[in-house]
Amino acid sequence: MDSVTPTELSVGKVAKRAGVSVQTVHFYEEKGLIHSARNSGNQRRYHGNVLRRIAVVKSAQRLGISLNEIAEVFAKLPKHKSLSTAQWQQMSLSWRKQLQARIDRLTQLRDQLDTCIGCGCLSIKSCKLRNPGDEAANKGPGAVFLQQ
Secondary structure (H helix, E strand, C coil): CCCCCCCEECHHHHHHHHCCCHHHHHHHHHCCCCCCEECCCCCEEEECHHHHHHHHHHHHHHCCCCHHHHHHHHCCCCCCCCCCHHHHHHHHHHHHHHHHHHHHHHHHHHHHHHHHHCCCCCCHHHCCCCCHHHHHHHHCCCCCCCCC
16 A cells, blocks of 8 residues: 655545545546646545645635636646745735626626616617617617627
8 A cells, every 4th residue: 555645635635625526626637726646556646735726716716716717827826836925915916806897897787777677678779788888789770689
């Protein structure tokens, strides 16, 4: 039986400690979010830093950040090292901007929703949600939204 150093974890141990399924660990590895090495018995072994990476992935997903966006940021980081404070700050700053833009869009949607409730979309020309600034008029007559 192979010995496991304290910083090397089996996939089952990673899953249990991270609070995810083994399939999720494998999925994250397929997506390039975490990395493993193979031991002499060809079993996956993970460095302890994957626990932090999985925690970041789960937190980011809860905020609505896609796995592709997370992977883009992780691709710029060293694979087998924990995040430094500076790296975390840079990553969180980029996500903060995204989240603020999403909050702004949702706030605008919320504020415009009251005018939409009574319209029944009979006046698509003046609908600020579906057709802001009457953008559909530039696309010609007819049901241009159905053509998309």
